[in-house]
Amino acid sequence: MITPKASKSVQSHPMDFLLRTERIPHIWCPGCGIGTVFSAVIAAIKNTGWDPNSIAMVSGIGCTGRMAGYIKLDSFHTTHGRALPFATGLKLARPQTKVIVVSGDGDLFAIGGNHFIHAARRNMDITVVCVNNLNYGMTGGQQSPGTPLGAKTTTTVNGSPEEPFNFCYLASSCGATYVARWTAMQVRSLRSSITEALFKTGFSFVEVISPCPSSYGRRNRMGSALEMLKFYHGRSVIRGDIDPKDALMDIDKEIVVGKFVDIERPTFLDNYAKFNHLQIPQWRPMHSDDQKVR
Amino acid sequence: MSAKEVLTGIHFINGDQACCEGALAAGCRFFAGYPITPATEIAESMSKRLPRLGGIFIQMEDEIASMAAILGASWGGVKSMTSTSGPGFSLMMENIGLGICTETPCVVCNVQRGGPSTGLPTLVAQGDMMQARWGSHGHYEIIALSPSSPQEMFDFTIRAFNLSEQYRLPVIILADEVIGHMNERVIIPREDEIEIINRRKPTVSREEYLAYKPDADGVAPMAICGDGYRIHVTGLTHDERGYPAMDAKGQEEMVSRLVDKIRNNRHKIIKTKNMFIDDAEVVVVSYGISARSSMQAVRDARNDGIKAGLIKLETVWPFPEDLIRSLTPQVKAFIMPEINGGQMVLELERCACGACPVTLVYNYGGAIINPSLILGAIHKAAKGKP
Numbered sequence: 001m002i003t004p005k006a007s008k009s010v011q012s013h014p015m016d017f018l019l020r021t022e023r024i025p026h027i028w029c030p031g032c033g034i035g036t037v038f039s040a041v042i043a044a045i046k047n048t049g050w051d052p053n054s055i056a057m058v059s060g061i062g063c064t065g066r067m068a069g070y071i072k073l074d075s076f077h078t079t080h081g082r083a084l085p086f087a088t089g090l091k092l093a094r095p096q097t098k099v100i101v102v103s104g105d106g107d108l109f110a111i112g113g114n115h116f117i118h119a120a121r122r123n124m125d126i127t128v129v130c131v132n133n134l135n136y137g138m139t140g141g142q143q144s145p146g147t148p149l150g151a152k153t154t155t156t157v158n159g160s161p162e163e164p165f166n167f168c169y170l171a172s173s174c175g176a177t178y179v180a181r182w183t184a185m186q187v188r189s190l191r192s193s194i195t196e197a198l199f200k201t202g203f204s205f206v207e208v209i210s211p212c213p214s215s216y217g218r219r220n221r222m223g224s225a226l227e228m229l230k231f232y233h234g235r236s237v238i239r240g241d242i243d244p245k246d247a248l249m250d251i252d253k254e255i256v257v258g259k260f261v262d263i264e265r266p267t268f269l270d271n272y273a274k275f276n277h278l279q280i281p282q283w284r285p286m287h288s289d290d291q292k293v294r
Numbered sequence: 295m296s297a298k299e300v301l302t303g304i305h306f307i308n309g310d311q312a313c314c315e316g317a318l319a320a321g322c323r324f325f326a327g328y329p330i331t332p333a334t335e336i337a338e339s340m341s342k343r344l345p346r347l348g349g350i351f352i353q354m355e356d357e358i359a360s361m362a363a364i365l366g367a368s369w370g371g372v373k374s375m376t377s378t379s380g381p382g383f384s385l386m387m388e389n390i391g392l393g394i395c396t397e398t399p400c401v402v403c404n405v406q407r408g409g410p411s412t413g414l415p416t417l418v419a420q421g422d423m424m425q426a427r428w429g430s431h432g433h434y435e436i437i438a439l440s441p442s443s444p445q446e447m448f449d450f451t452i453r454a455f456n457l458s459e460q461y462r463l464p465v466i467i468l469a470d471e472v473i474g475h476m477n478e479r480v481i482i483p484r485e486d487e488i489e490i491i492n493r494r495k496p497t498v499s500r501e502e503y504l505a506y507k508p509d510a511d512g513v514a515p516m517a518i519c520g521d522g523y524r525i526h527v528t529g530l531t532h533d534e535r536g537y538p539a540m541d542a543k544g545q546e547e548m549v550s551r552l553v554d555k556i557r558n559n560r561h562k563i564i565k566t567k568n569m570f571i572d573d574a575e576v577v578v579v580s581y582g583i584s585a586r587s588s589m590q591a592v593r594d595a596r597n598d599g600i601k602a603g604l605i606k607l608e609t610v611w612p613f614p615e616d617l618i619r620s621l622t623p624q625v626k627a628f629i630m631p632e633i634n635g636g637q638m639v640l641e642l643e644r645c646a647c648g649a650c651p652v653t654l655v656y657n658y659g660g661a662i663i664n665p666s667l668i669l670g671a672i673h674k675a676a677k678g679k680p
Contacts, residue, residue, distance in 0.1 A: 020526070023537060053522045058366070069526060069538065074519040076369065077528035079392050082362040085326075085354060089363030090519060092350045093324050093370025097520050115362075118355040268352075276345035 015042045018052060020072050027066055029137075031225025033184035033210030037131050038067050040187060040208075041102065044194035045073075055098045058087040060107035063137040063212075064130075067102045081112030084119040087126050095269055095280055098127070098198065105132040105146035109165055113145070120174035120203045122268040127197045127204045130167060133212035134251070141215025148251050152219045164249070167207050172244035172261045177202030179244060179261035184210040185233040186257065193259060202267050209236075209255055297346035300485040309447040309473040310335035310377075312480045313403050314343060316451030317375050319488055322401070323349035324374035326363035328356055328382055331415045332471040333405040336377035357382035361389035364400045368393075369527065371518040373455055375401040379471075380409045383422055383429070390464050391430030392529045394552060397462035397506070397514065399493055401454045404466060405474040408659030418471040419659030420582055420633040424640075426466045427611050433549055435556035437563055438466040438611040440581040444478045450608070456491040457563060461555055462513055468610060470633070472583045472662055496523065505536040506548075512555035556612060565608040566617060570596060574603025575626040576675045579618070579642055581607040583662050584631045591631075591668035598669075600676045610638065618645035627675035631655040631663045651675070 013019070019042070028034050045055060052073055059068035061080035068075040074097075078086045083101045091099045108116050108130050119126060135153050136142040142155040143162070150159040172179045178200040180193040190208060197204035211217060211228035222228045235251055240258035247256040266274070273280045300319045307315070313336050317325075325340040327333075337353070344351040350367070354360040357378050364374035378386060383404045393400060408414025409421050422429075426438045437457050439450045450467060458465040496503050496515040505525050508514045514534075517523035526536045531548050533539040539548070556563065569592060571577055576595070580588040585606040595602035607614065618628075627650055630639040639654045646652050655663060655671050 020537075053520060053524070056519050069528065072524050074369075074524055075526050076366070076519075077526070077530065078362065078365075079388055079529055082358065082389060082392075085359035085362035086366040088352070088354075088359070089324065089326060089366025089368075089374065090370045091366075092352060092363075093367035093372035093374070094519055097370070114355050115359055118359070272345070272350070278345060278348060280348075 015039060018042045018045060018072050020070055023070055026070055028063060029214040031211060031213040032063070033133065033208065033212070033229070034064055034067070034131055036184045036187060037129065037190070037208050037210060038070070040191045040194055041067070041100070041129055042071070043191045044198055047191070047195045048198050050098065054096065055100065056090060057100045057102060058083045058090065059101065060103045060112060061138070062104040062107045063133070064102055064104040065107060081107055081110070081115065083107065084112060084115040084126070084128070088119060088124050091124060091126060092269065099125070100198070101126055101128045103130060104137070105130060105134070105167070106136045106144040109145040109167060117170070117174045120171055120176045120205070123175055123177060123202045123265050125201055125203070125267045125269065127200070128206070129194060130205065130207045131210045132167065132207050133210045133216060135212060135216040137212045137215055141212070141219060151216070153216070154219070166247065166249050168205070168247050168249070168260055169244045171205040175203065175265065176205045176261060177263050177265050178204035180259040181207040181209070181247065181249070181257050183229070183232040183236050183255060183257060184208055185229045186236070196259070202265055297343070299347055300488065301482050302484050303482055305480045305482060306477055307444060307480050308335065308475055308477045309441070309444040309469060310405065310475070311339050312444040312447040313377065313451045313467070313469070314339035315482060316448040317401065317455065318343055318347065319482070319485070320373065320452040320455035321490060322373045322375050322455060323347065324364065324367035324372045325349070325351050325376065326354050326360040326367070326374070327376045327378065328354055328360050330379045330382045332407055332474045333377040333379045333403065335474070336403060336405070357385035358388060361386040361402070365389060365393050365396070365398045368398045368400045369519050371520070373399070373459070375403065377403040377405065379405050379407045380422055381412060383425065387429040391432060393464040394430065394434045394436070395529050396527045397516070397552070398464065399458040399462050400464045401451065401458055402464055402466050403451070404468055406468060406470040414660050416471065417660045418583060418633060418662060420468070420470055420584065421637070421659060423468065423610060423632070423634065423637040426468055433553070435553050436466065436611050437461065437463065437556065437609065438468050440468045440607055440610045441473055442582055442585045442606065443473065444476060444480045447473060448480050448482065452488060456489065459493045460491050460513065461559065462493065462516060468582065470583050500524065504534040506532065506551065507534040508551060508555065512551070512558055560612045563609060564612055564614045566614050567606040567608060569604040569606070571603035571605060571621065573601050575601040575624070576629065576672050577603045577605060577621060577625050578629045578631065578668060578672065579605045579607065580631050581610050581638065584633060587663045587665045588631050588668055590665035591672060594665065594669050595672040598673070600672060602672050613638070613641045613645070615645045618642060619647070622646055622649035625650050626678065628652045629655060629668065629671050629675060631668050633657060633659050633663065
C-alpha cells in the first residue's frame with residue numbers, strides 16, 4: 001500500500017508575524033532592493049520589542065508605497081506624495097502610536113517634497129525610510145529627483161539634464177533629528193539605523209540606495225541586480241562623522257554612507273503642549289508578547 | 295479643561311465663527327488648514343479654541359496637506375475638519391477622493407468666493423457647486439450642505455459631522471463669503487440638546503473583522519488605528535478586507551458600495567425647507583445666500599397675488615430629485631437663482647425633465663442676487679412667459 005506523501009507545506013518565515021501572508025506573493029520585480037529594505041524595517045520593528053498594535057505604517061504611491069499593503073500593522077496606502085501630511089494628522093490625533101513612513105525618492109521628494117521639508121521643520125515625531133532607486137519604478141523608469149546627472153531613463157533618453165537632490169543633506173538642513181544613509185547591501189547597518197531611528201523622538205530619516213534592475217539598471221547598462229548591489233556597495237564610503245552637506249551621493253564618484261545626524265530637538269507636539277500649557281500623551285514604547293502569537 | 299466645549303447662549307457672531315463653534319460642539323478636536331479669504335476666520339477661531347479643549351490645530355503647508363492631515367487624524371480616531379475657499383478647494387480634490395475611497399469621516403467647509411482662479415477673494419459667489427459634486431476624479435456620491443445664515447453655519451456644521459460619521463465620507467459645507475462674514479444672531483443650544491452621531495465601531499474579533507463589509511444600512515463599522523484590528527487602508531480599488539482588488543469585478547463592488555450607501559439613504563440625508571409649495575404654481579429652488587434673496591421675492595410675489603413657493607435646499611448634494619419630480623404636475627415653472635452661470639439649475643432641469651420650464655436667475659459673482667430680479671422672473675413665469 002502506498003501512503004500518499006504529505007504535501008510540502010508552505011514554510012513559515014521568521015518575519016511572518018508582521019506580514020499579511022495572504023497577500024504574498026508581492027508585486028516587486030526579481031532583484032529589487034525593496035524586499036531587503038522591507039525586511040530590514042520588519043527586523044528593526046522586531047528589535048524594538050514594541051507591541052505592533054502601537055505602530056502604524058503610512059506610505060505614498062509607487063513601488064515602495066506598496067510596503068504598507070504587505071505589513072501586518074495598521075497600514076495606510078495614501079495618495080502620491082501625501083504620506084507625510086497624512087502621517088502628521090495620524091500622529092497628532094494619536095500621539096501614543098509610533099508612525100513610520102516608507103516611500104520612494106519620487107514620492108517623498110518630487111510630488112511630496114514640500115511636505116517633506118515642512119514635516120522635518122516641524123520635527124514631527126515620524127520615522128521616514130526612503131528607498132532611493134534613482135527613478136520612478138512603478139511607472140516604468142522615469143527621471144526622479146534621485147536620478148543622477150546624465151543617467152538614462154524613459155523621460156531622459158539622452159541623459160538626465162538635472163542634478164539630483166542630496167536627500168540626507170536636505171533632511172538635515174530642514175531640521176531632521178536623525179539622518180542616515182546605507183546601500184541595500186549593508187543590511188546590518190541598515191537594520192540598526194532603522195532601529196535607532198525608531199527609538200528616536202522626532203523626525204528621523206533613513207535613505208537606502210537600492211537597485212532597480214528592471215528599469216534604472218537596464219537602461220544604464222548596470223548588469224544584474226547583484227552587480228548593481230555590488231556596484232553601489234563598491235562606491236560606498238562609511239563616514240559617520242561627516243557634515244551632511246559633505247555626505248556625497250554621486251554614483252559616479254562616491255556614495256557616502258553612515259549616520260550623519262543624531263540630535264535632540266523638541267517636537268511639534270512638545271512645543272504645542274508647552275505654548276498652550278497642555279499635557280499631551282507622548283508616545284511611549286509598549287512591549288508585548290503579541291509577536292509570538294501573530 | 296476649564297474651557298467650555300459648547301458655548302450655550304445667544305451670540306452675535308459671523309458665519310465663520312459659527313462654523314467653528316458648530317464643529318467644536320459636534321466633537322471636532324483636530325483642525326488642519328491654510329489661510330485663505332474668506333475662510334480664514336474659521337481657522338483663526340479654531341486656533342484659539344482647540345488648544346483649550348485639548349485638541350490640535352495645525353497650519354499646514356498647503357491645502358493638499360491639510361486635507362491629507364484631517365484624513366490621517368480621522369483614522370487616529372479624532373473628528374477632524376478643514377476649511378477653505380475656491381483655490382484651496384481645488385487643491386483638496388485629490389485627497390477628498392482618498393477620503394471617499396477609504397470611507398473616512400471628516401468635514402470640509404468651503405466658504406465660496408468668485409472664481410475662476412484667484413477671482414474675487416473678498417466677494418461672494420456660488421461657483422463651486424459642481425466642483426463639490428464632481429471635482430475629484432472617478433465616480434462617487436457626495437454629501438454637501440448649504441447654509442443660508444450664521445445660525446445655519448452652526449447647525450449644519452454639526453449635521454455635517456453627524457452625516458460624515460454616519461455614512462463615513464468627507465461631508466462638504468458649501469457656504470459663501472456673505473454667510474461667512476455676516477454677523478447675525480446665533481443661538482447655541484445646551485449641550486444635551488445637541489444630537490451627536492459617532493461612527494460605529496466593529497464588534498467582532500480581528501479574525502472576523504472585514505474593514506469594508508457594510509452593515510444593513512450600507513455602511514461598514516470603522517476600526518481606527520491602534521484598535522488592534524491591524525487595518526489596511528488604501529486608495530486603490532479594494533475588497534471588503536481593504537485589500538487591493540484591481541479588476542472590473544472589484545471596481546463594481548467597491549464603487550457600488552460607495553454610491554449605494556448614499557443613494558439608498560438619500561431620504562434620510564436630503565433636507566429641504568419648503569415655503570408655500572402646497573398650492574404653488576411657480577416654485578423657486580435656491581440655496582445658500584441666494585435662498586435669502588429668494589425668500590424675499592417669494593413673499594413679495596404672494597403679496598402680488600401670485601402662487602409662488604420656495605424650496606430651500608439644505609442639502610444640495612444629493613439633490614432632492616424625488617421632490618422636484620413630484621411637483622412637476624402642479625407647477626407651471628421652476629426658477630433657480632444662483633451666483634454662478636447656472637450649475638444647480640442643470641440638476642433642476644434634469645429633474646423637471648421638460649415637464650415645465652426652468653428659469654435661471656444669476657450673476658457670475660461679486661454680489662448677491664437682488665430679490666427684484668427673482669420677483670421679475672416669478673411674474674414672467676406666472677404669466678407663462680419663459
